[in-house]
Amino acid sequence: MEKFLSLFAAAPVMATDDYVGFTFFVGCMAMMAASAFFFLSMSSFDNKWRTSILVSGLITFIAAVHYWYMRDYWATNATSPTFFRYVDWVLTVPLMCVEFYLILRAAGATRKLMWRMIGLSVVMLVTGYLGEAVYTTGAQPAIWGLISGLAYFAILYDVAAGEAKKLAVAAGGAVEAAHNTLVKFVFIGWAIYPIGYMAGTEGWYSGIFGGLQMDVIYNIGDAINKIGFGLVVYNLAVSSK
Numbered sequence: 001m002e003k004f005l006s007l008f009a010a011a012p013v014m015a016t017d018d019y020v021g022f023t024f025f026v027g028c029m030a031m032m033a034a035s036a037f038f039f040l041s042m043s044s045f046d047n048k049w050r051t052s053i054l055v056s057g058l059i060t061f062i063a064a065v066h067y068w069y070m071r072d073y074w075a076t077n078a079t080s081p082t083f084f085r086y087v088d089w090v091l092t093v094p095l096m097c098v099e100f101y102l103i104l105r106a107a108g109a110t111r112k113l114m115w116r117m118i119g120l121s122v123v124m125l126v127t128g129y130l131g132e133a134v135y136t137t138g139a140q141p142a143i144w145g146l147i148s149g150l151a152y153f154a155i156l157y158d159v160a161a162g163e164a165k166k167l168a169v170a171a172g173g174a175v176e177a178a179h180n181t182l183v184k185f186v187f188i189g190w191a192i193y194p195i196g197y198m199a200g201t202e203g204w205y206s207g208i209f210g211g212l213q214m215d216v217i218y219n220i221g222d223a224i225n226k227i228g229f230g231l232v233v234y235n236l237a238v239s240s241k
């Protein structure tokens with residue numbers, strides 16, 4: 001009987017002073033709320049925007065599921081849920097690249113551009129994972145982080161000055177404005193992640209960032225970027241209905 005009842009035992013209780021766990025909890029809630037918002041608003045838009053709004057909702061929904069799990073993982077183990085963090089990212093960051101493609105499609109964005117950005121984002125994340133979870137000693141995290149950073153800059157170049165930027169300029173109007181805002185997210189919002197990485201791995205930078213809590217930084221970054229990105233697209237759909 002006791003064994004049976006234990007099936008219904010609550011998930012581990014979070015300590016009230018566990019502020020890292022709290023950011024997982026709030027992150028989960030925010031991602032759920034944002035998903036409901038995007039999914040429920042979808043039908044009010046013209047067909048040409050629906051896929052973009054759907055992708056916004058998928059990004060926050062995939063994150064909500066991972067945060068649900070990561071909150072639990074943190075409460076149980078008090079260690080970083082690194083693997084699930086990267087599974088989340090490897091699903092959601094490519095979808096953010098798809099988002100760029102979708103809004104620029106009418107201006108002539110090619111699948112080649114989309115796949116290049118997706119490929120770069122996967123390189124960025126796989127190398128980041130290697131430095132954070134596999135090759136964790138000595139100078140290795142710094143080297144993998146650097147390779148990851150190069151892929152990040154290649155994405156940034158594409159959207160801020162390369163092919164994607166040219167298409168956005170050609171599109172003009174609300175699409176260009178939305179594109180430029182998304183670029184700011186990639187430039188400023190995504191730059192939060194390397195700070196989290198340097199806080200959580202060992203390297204020459206440990207004296208500068210070592211005192212910070214990696215998961216809190218990642219959780220803040222995710223909330224800003226995933227929900228913010230979606231709202232930019234939502235705003236574009238509203239303003240050019």
Ligand SMILES: *C/C=C(C)/C=C/C=C(C)/C=C/C1=C(C)CCCC1(C)C
Pocket residue numbers: 089092093124125127128129145146148149152190191193194197222225226
């Ligand atoms: C929703 C999740 C997002 C937008 C995640 C983005 C993640 C990054 C931009 C991560 C970048 C990294 C570097 C540029 C270097 C160090 C390793 C990473 C993976 C943290």
